[in-house]
Amino acid sequence: MEIRYYHRPETLDEAAELTAQYEALVLGGGAWVRNHKKYAEHAVDPMHIEQLRHIEEYSGGVRIGAMVSLREMETSDILAARYGSSIRDALQHIVGVQMRNIITAGGSTSARLGFSDVNTLLTALEAMIVLRKGSEELHVPVEAFLRGHEYRKGVFVTHIEIPFLQKNGAASFASIRRTFTDISVLNCCAVFHDRDYREIAEIGKAASGPHWHISIGSRPAGPVSAYEAAELLGESRKPEESAIQACLEKIEDEMSFGSNIRGSGEYRKHLSTILVKRAIQEVME
Amino acid sequence: MNNRNGKSVNKDRRDAAYIHCTVNGRKREFAVQPGEMLLEVLRREGYTEVKKGCDTGSCGVCTVLIEGKPVLSCSYLAMRADGKNISTIRGLEAEASKFADFLTATGADQCGFCTPGFTLSVIAMKRELKNPDEMEIKKYLSGNLCRCSGYEGHLRGIKRYLEASHDEQV
Numbered sequence: 458m459e460i461r462y463y464h465r466p467e468t469l470d471e472a473a474e475l476t477a478q479y480e481a482l483v484l485g486g487g488a489w490v491r492n493h494k495k496y497a498e499h500a501v502d503p504m505h506i507e508q509l510r511h512i513e514e515y516s517g518g519v520r521i522g523a524m525v526s527l528r529e530m531e532t533s534d535i536l537a538a539r540y541g542s543s544i545r546d547a548l549q550h551i552v553g554v555q556m557r558n559i560i561t562a563g564g565s566t567s568a569r570l571g572f573s574d575v576n577t578l579l580t581a582l583e584a585m586i587v588l589r590k591g592s593e594e595l596h597v598p599v600e601a602f603l604r605g606h607e608y609r610k611g612v613f614v615t616h617i618e619i620p621f622l623q624k625n626g627a628a629s630f631a632s633i634r635r636t637f638t639d640i641s642v643l644n645c646c647a648v649f650h651d652r653d654y655r656e657i658a659e660i661g662k663a664a665s666g667p668h669w670h671i672s673i674g675s676r677p678a679g680p681v682s683a684y685e686a687a688e689l690l691g692e693s694r695k696p697e698e699s700a701i702q703a704c705l706e707k708i709e710d711e712m713s714f715g716s717n718i719r720g721s722g723e724y725r726k727h728l729s730t731i732l733v734k735r736a737i738q739e740v741m742e
Numbered sequence: 743m744n745n746r747n748g749k750s751v752n753k754d755r756r757d758a759a760y761i762h763c764t765v766n767g768r769k770r771e772f773a774v775q776p777g778e779m780l781l782e783v784l785r786r787e788g789y790t791e792v793k794k795g796c797d798t799g800s801c802g803v804c805t806v807l808i809e810g811k812p813v814l815s816c817s818y819l820a821m822r823a824d825g826k827n828i829s830t831i832r833g834l835e836a837e838a839s840k841f842a843d844f845l846t847a848t849g850a851d852q853c854g855f856c857t858p859g860f861t862l863s864v865i866a867m868k869r870e871l872k873n874p875d876e877m878e879i880k881k882y883l884s885g886n887l888c889r890c891s892g893y894e895g896h897l898r899g900i901k902r903y904l905e906a907s908h909d910e911q912v
Contacts, residue, residue, distance in 0.1 A: 463759060463776035463821055488799060488817035491779050500776065504822060528811075553885015555805050555812045555863065637884040638800075 458493045460500045467505050469615060473589045475501050476611055483613040485564015486526070488556065501613075509563070509615060512536060518620040520587075523563025523613075527551060527575070530562060539621060540582065543628035543646065547578040552638055563614040569603055569679065572640040576603060577674030578630055579617065580682060581646035587616040603679055623652040625667075625694050629739035631732045632675075635719065641675040642719045643728045647736035649694045667692045671736075673708070673729055677717045683708050683733075695741050704737070705730040761824040765789065766833030774820040780806070781815035783823075784830070791831050791858055795887075802886035805859035806830050812866040814885075831858040837865055844903040850895030852888075860886045864900060868907060876901075 464481065466472040476483055479499035484490070487502075503509050509522035512533050519539055521530065530536060531548040551557055551574060565575040566586060579599045586602040588595040590612045597607050599617075622628060632644035648670045669687040674680030686707035690696040696704075714725035758773040765784075774783050781804045784792045792815055795803030799817040806815045807829040831838050838861050845851045845861075860883070867874065867882045874882065879900060888896065 458777045459775070460777035465821075484819070486817075487819040487822065488814075490777060490819060491817060492798070497777070502819075502821065549881055550884075552799060553802055553814075554866075554882055555802060555814045555885050556799055556817060558808075558811045558813045559818055637881070 458490045459496045460490075461496070461498045462500070464499065464501045465505050466501060466503065467507075469503075469506055469508065469589065470592070472501055472503050472506060472613075473591060475499070476589075476613055477591045480610050483567075485523070485567055486560035487564075488559050489564075489568070503563075503613075514539075515618070518618055521562045521617045521619070523561060523566075523615050523617070525562045526558055527560050527562065527565065528554060528557040531557065540619065540628050543578065543582075543630045543648075547574045547630040547632075547644075547646070550574070550632065550634060550637055550641075562617055566599070566602070566617060567608075567614050571677050571679045572644075572675040573679065574630070574632060574641060574644050574674070577644045577672050577680040578646050579619070580672035580674070580680045581648040581670045582619050582622075582628060583648075583650065583670060584620075585618040586614055587618060588612050589615045600682060620650075620652075622648065622650055625649070626651040627694065627740045629736040631736045631739075633728055633732060640719065643673070643714075643725050643732060644675045644680075645671065645673045645729070645732045645736055647671045647733060647740050649740050651694070667694075669696075669737075671704075671708070671733060673712060673733070676712070676714045676725060677719070678713075678715060681712070683711055685711055686733075690737070696737075701734065701737055705734055708733055759821060761820060763823050763826050763828055765828045766830060772820070776821055778820045779816055780818045780820045780823050780828075783820045784815060784828075789830050789832075793855060793858060795855070795859075800887070801856070801859075802863065803856050803859045805862045805886070807834075807862055807866060810866065810869065812863050829862070831862060834862070834865055838862075841865065841899075841903050844899040844906070845896065848895040848899040848902070850891055850899050852890035856886060856888045860888065860896070864903070868904060873908070874904070 464475050481499035481501045482497040484502045504524050509524040512521050512535050527548050531545050536544045584599045585596045586599055626649055628648040630646045632641040634641050651667045653665045669690040671683045671687045672680045686704045689704040690700055714722040716722045762771050772783050793803045795801040797816050799814050804816045805812050808826050863886050
């Protein structure tokens, strides 16, 4: 890729200004820049913006800077303490340690790739994507973000906020891959949130009370939530066997799966119930 | 000359940027094109021990250490290396040679093309993980491909190397 002007701002305001002014390409990890043969007149590299490089707790959850590497997320004590092994399980098979030292939380989310493990994880964790649009800061639910809400030229991801699961909450991520480092044939994340749904007005979803959230990705299309199926699990972290069975049947009915080089739609449909069952069982433990 | 966006670009007038880094303990200045990957710069500057394999971020052959962390130089923007410490296999000769003895003793080293990148990953793993078990070793090194062997020899060599290093420290 050719880049004419490479900007290295040190503050978020400066980055926002440059991005808006030049409709610049905002870099994530930059690993895929090589694959893009196109030309960018202006690229903004946010790596020198200190506040985008940390994982830290805030009052309602954990905030991850866009420039945090996937390896930093995978090995973060804060994330492990708050979300168990789900974060590590979702990240540990992505290409290799050397690539995960490069690619970033912001870049992985922004790319909105169908096979993304990160976005399946963040969907079920009900994460918020924090965007910068000129001088404005926008908070968009990850599901709305993945559908293109508010994300366009001149707008870029600054943080990802994952709410605490609260009290009895737990999360589990599962994927099927042909080899360690290959893209998922199918991935899923099941989370029991021991708190109210935050409202997702953008896609018309809201509820109250403890609830399950199940997301399935790499279908091969991107992650979607199985809302109706998750509702069948009720408000307990230990649903009855019959409720789990009903949930799995609903997933088979509700979800659409496609075919590609890694597997047929039918195969993915079959895998989906097994993977989701494993994830639910892990959350119940 | 027109690019895809239809804007006129004069390649000759395109500014090179200068980055300053320390490679194997020596301070260096490199002229790079923004958008260029570190692998290209290192090889152009004579660090041909950094191998170019798949050039798509899959094989691990181009691994170098940046601030002690293993990264794929084919997927790392050269501009990001500004101000950083870079180690290639030549910068870690003593440690690499020690590991090579274990690797050759188990017959794992064959064509040798993947060895520099692989060795750097092993050294980084040794520094990062404490007493890794077999699964942890496999997970840490899964981004390094070898097309000659089936990895069994590698795994035996690594375990013996880690044991020997551990014994030395104790």
